[in-house]
Amino acid sequence: xxxQLYNTRTRRVEPFQPRRDGRVSIYVCGLTPxxxxxxGHARSFLFFDILRRYLTFSGYEVTYVQNVxxxxxxxxxxxxxxxxxxxxxxxxxxxxxxxSMQRLGVREPDKEPYATxxxxxxxxxxxxxxxxxxxxxxxxxIYYRVGKFERYGALSNxxxxxxxxxxxxxxxxxxxxxxxxxxxxxxxxxxxxxxxEPYGDGRPGWHIECSAxxxxxxxxxxxxxxxxxxxxxxxxxxxxxEIAQSEPLMARPPMANFWLHGGLLLFDNxxxxxxxxxxxxxxxxxxxxxxxAIRLLFLxxxxxxxxxxxxxxxxxxxxxxxRLRRDYRALHAVAGSAxxxxxxxxxxxxxxxxxxxxDMNTAAALREVLAAAGNAEAEGAAQRLAELRNALxxxxxxxxxxxxxxxxxxxxxxxxxxALRREIGEPWLDGIEDARAALERAIAERLAARAGKDWARSxxxxxxxxxxxxxxxDGKEGSVWSVVR
RNA sequence: GGCGACGUAGCCAAGUGGUAAGGCAGGGCUCUGCAAAAGCCCCAUUCGGCAGUUCGAAUCUGCCCGUCGCCUCCA
Numbered sequence: 001x002x003x004q005l006y007n008t009r010t011r012r013v014e015p016f017q018p019r020r021d022g023r024v025s026i027y028v029c030g031l032t033p034x035x036x037x038x039x040g041h042a043r044s045f046l047f048f049d050i051l052r053r054y055l056t057f058s059g060y061e062v063t064y065v066q067n068v069x070x071x072x073x074x075x076x077x078x079x080x081x082x083x084x085x086x087x088x089x090x091x092x093x094x095x096x097x098x099x100s101m102q103r104l105g106v107r108e109p110d111k112e113p114y115a116t117x118x119x120x121x122x123x124x125x126x127x128x129x130x131x132x133x134x135x136x137x138x139x140x141x142i143y144y145r146v147g148k149f150e151r152y153g154a155l156s157n158x159x160x161x162x163x164x165x166x167x168x169x170x171x172x173x174x175x176x177x178x179x180x181x182x183x184x185x186x187x188x189x190x191x192x193x194x195x196x197e198p199y200g201d202g203r204p205g206w207h208i209e210c211s212a213x214x215x216x217x218x219x220x221x222x223x224x225x226x227x228x229x230x231x232x233x234x235x236x237x238x239x240x241x242e243i244a245q246s247e248p249l250m251a252r253p254p255m256a257n258f259w260l261h262g263g264l265l266l267f268d269n270x271x272x273x274x275x276x277x278x279x280x281x282x283x284x285x286x287x288x289x290x291x292x293a294i295r296l297l298f299l300x301x302x303x304x305x306x307x308x309x310x311x312x313x314x315x316x317x318x319x320x321x322x323r324l325r326r327d328y329r330a331l332h333a334v335a336g337s338a339x340x341x342x343x344x345x346x347x348x349x350x351x352x353x354x355x356x357x358x359d360m361n362t363a364a365a366l367r368e369v370l371a372a373a374g375n376a377e378a379e380g381a382a383q384r385l386a387e388l389r390n391a392l393x394x395x396x397x398x399x400x401x402x403x404x405x406x407x408x409x410x411x412x413x414x415x416x417x418x419a420l421r422r423e424i425g426e427p428w429l430d431g432i433e434d435a436r437a438a439l440e441r442a443i444a445e446r447l448a449a450r451a452g453k454d455w456a457r458s459x460x461x462x463x464x465x466x467x468x469x470x471x472x473x474d475g476k477e478g479s480v481w482s483v484v485r
Numbered sequence: 486g487g488c489g490a491c492g493u494a495g496c497c498a499a500g501u502g503g504u505a506a507g508g509c510a511g512g513g514c515u516c517u518g519c520a521a522a523a524g525c526c527c528c529a530u531u532c533g534g535c536a537g538u539u540c541g542a543a544u545c546u547g548c549c550c551g552u553c554g555c556c557u558c559c560a
Contacts, residue, residue, distance in 0.1 A: 029560075037560090044560035074558070156555080162487050163556065206558080231560030232490090238559085262560065263490085266553070273559060300498060300508085306490065306553065313497040316509035323508090326523095363499055367507070455518055462520080473522055480522095 003058070003357045006304060008235060008259040009155055013359055016258065018226050023061045025218040026052065027256070029210060029230035029238065030066040030112070033093035034075035038279035039294070039309060040265035040272040041097070042104060044231045046295060046396070047262045047303040047360075049106040051229075053394055054356050065217050066109035067210060068094060071116050071203050076191060086192055100282045104291045105396050111217055115209035119194045122204045122212040126183045126196075128249050135183055137199055138174040142184040147177055149244045155259060156236035181241055183208045207238055211245040214255070221251060228256035232264050232304070233271075263301075266308040292397050293318040299362040299395060320370070325403050327373040328388065332404055335381035348372045348387040352394065365395060407482030412436060413469050423464040439470060443479060446472070 003016040018024045028048045031037060045066075055062050070090045079086040101108075115122070126142055129135035134148050146152050146160065153159050164178055175182075182205030187193030193201040218225040230239065239259065247253040265272050272279045285294070297317035301307045348368060355364035369391050372384055392399055402410065413419070416435035420442055428445065432438045446461040462472050471484045 031560075032558085034558095041560045047560095072558085157488060158556070159487090165487080229560095233555070233559055236488090236555060237557085264554065264560075269553075271554065271559085275558060297497085302499090304490090308497080308553095310497070312495095312509065314509095316497060318509095320508055361499095363507095367499075370507080450518085453518075459519070466521095471521075474517075474520080475522085476517095482522095 003054075004359050005258055005260060006359050007257075008261050009254065009256075011157070014258075018060065019224065019257065022059070024055050024063070024227065025225035026055075026062065026064045026227040026229065027210070027214045027218055027225060028064070028066045028109075028228075029234055030068050030109075031094065031097050032069040032072050032074070032206075033090045033097060034072055034078055035274045036093060036281040036283070037097040037100060038272050038274070038282050039267070039285050040231070040279070042100065042282055042285075042294065043265045043298050043307070044262040045101060045106055046104060046298050048229050048260075050299075050362060050394075050396055051227075051260070051360060052107070053396060054360070057394055063111075063218065064109050065111045065113065065214065067213055068112055068114045069206065069209060070094070070114045071192065072206055080190075096281075096283055100286055103286050104295060105398060113213045113217060115204060115213070116194075118209060118213050118216060119204070121216045122184075122208050123196055125208060125212045125215070125245065125249065129183065129245065132248055134244075134248050136176065138176075140174050141182045141186050141202065141205070142199060143175045143180040144183050144241065144244060145176065146179040146181070146244065149248060151247070152179075152244050153240065155243055156240050158236065158240075181205065181207065181237065183245070207241040208245060210238075210242045211255075214242075215246065215249075219250075219255075222249065223252045224250065224254055225256050227258045227260055229260040229262070232261040235259075235261055262303055263305045263307060266306060269308055272309070289314055290318060290321060293321045295395075295397055296321050296324075296366070299366045299397075302363065303360055321397075324370060324373055324397075325399075327376070328385075328399055328403050330376050331373060331381060331385050331388065334376055334378050335385040342383050342386040346383055346387050348384065348391060352391045356394075362395065365391070369395065408480060410483050412439065412483065416468060416470070419468040420464070423467050424461065439465075439481070443472070443481065447479065450474075 004013050005016050006013050026048070028045075030045075031041060048064075048066075052062055052064050068090075071086070075086045075089045078089050082089070126135060129144065130137070130142070133145070135142055135144050153163065160179065184196060184199065184202050185205055186200045186202040191203070193203055195201050214225060214228070215222065228239070228242075243255050246255040267278055267280075270276060270278050293314065294317070297309075297314060298307075300317070351368040352365045355361045355368060358364070369388065372388055372391075375384065389399055412435040414435065417429070417433050417438035420438050421429045424442065426445075428441060429438060432441060442461060442465060446458050446465075449455075449457040449461065465472055465481070466484070469484055470481050472479050472481050
């Protein structure tokens with residue numbers, strides 16, 4: 001059974017078939033960095049990262065393009081508000097987004113085109129649309145004539161008449177029909193602008209950059225590319241408008257064979273959204289939770305489903321991740337002493353592949369991975385470990401050094417010595433600046449207290465250590481410690 | 486109002502015709518000076534409601550109720 005994907009365009013699950021054998025072209029609508037990225041963005045890009053990993057794993061040569069809409073009304077507004085240039089706003093937020101993606105293990109796109117780097121191609125596209133009667137020049141900009149494109153509404157399953165009933169013309173817009181949308185906005189004083197002879201200086205409207213850039217980078221012949229992705233909130237109007245802009249100029253539509261949309265993330269049962277203001281910046285969430293746990297949480301829900309984010313669910317994902325790491329470590333230990341050759345593709349790989357072939361059922365894939373990790377039998381351990389590592393990498397939860405390190409081997413908080421002095425306040429810590437030395441001294445003190453059955457002092461020291469981020473666990477062979485976050 | 490998605494235990498969630506995965510939380514036990522960790526066990530006669538199709542339904546059909554999304558900037 002080949003890969004099956006839900007295609008928004010046909011509203012059906014269909015077998016995935018690339019246009020050219022062995023090659024897959026993907027265009028995903030990226031970020032508009034006019035504000036901080038949030039977890040909802042992460043969910044979407046995390047999904048496309050896994051899709052890309054899987055296609056690559058399946059032997060395709062994948063070209064993944066994810067654009068940056070680096071010019072829009074909100075970044076201009078934010079720049080005015082803060083008294084800086086829009087470029088600073090956009091670069092700042094985008095750099096933060098990139099750092100967050102890196103922490104989440106999202107691989108860099110093959111190409112990250114900026115809208116402002118494609119102004120010539122955007123102008124060309126607009127000129128072509130004007131020449132064919134799909135666009136017209138108005139007093140404040142150049143607009144797309146929606147009524148001219150008969151398939152308008154096909155992607156989002158809407159009809160123009162109904163849309164018009166609910167649409168409104170903004171006060172200073174001079175467009176012919178309410179549904180018409182801006183391809184180019186003439187610059188008002190103080191706004192960033194690019195030349196466009198003979199029409200007038202200005203900036204591209206939202207939507208047009210994706211038509212121009214996907215054409216330039218993935219589909220120069222105008223015969224379409226394989227997969228176009230984005231969040232479900234982009235289906236209308238953004239993707240509908242992209243199609244309207246692109247397809248009249250193509251030699252052979254459709255613009256993209258497969259349209260894939262990631263389900264939205266709710267927070268407090270409301271859509272996580274810049275405009276609603278109900279979100280925590282992604283970089284802050286990543287400080288609070290292990291990025292791999294966030295990834296694992298998202299894997300447990302179908303990519304296209306609406307998902308509600310809660311701290312409770314997050315705690316569950318962290319617990320699952322910890323167990324997975326422990327199981328992995330145990331399996332690694334067993335496999336190290338076990339002999340047996342590792343062959344390509346085995347039972348686990350086959351199960352994971354079957355799961356992902358089923359419209360990227362990451363929940364089922366994860367289930368297989370967790371079950372395999374939990375099997376600590378020596379028989380076939382090396383094989384299982386190898387497959388497990390591959391499957392985890394496929395899902396983007398890559399086992400790194402931390403997975404194999406004993407908890408005690410992890411780095412200590414840099415301010416541990418000072419923290420211990422503050423919490424314990426006993427003279428034997430004076431002058432010890434080294435974190436490890438201070439920790440070892442404190443543990444030795446506690447062991448002495450335990451040996452003397454001074455349980456009160458023993459518990460006091462254990463509590464103090466915990467407040468400093470060190471958890472002690474007493475076993476038969478003495479105490480082991482680990483760093484808690 | 487139009488279009489769409491969803492409603493499974495306290496929470497998250499898988500399962501889409503064959504008799505309810507898993508995790509978290511909660512409870513019990515073992516271990517322990519006490520904890521923690523770990524291990525074992527328990528925790529939905531039932532899948533929003535009501536009809537219907539079927540030998541059989543959480544899964545299919547119809548109606549109803551509820552939540553959310555898109556229809557305006559949004560991943």
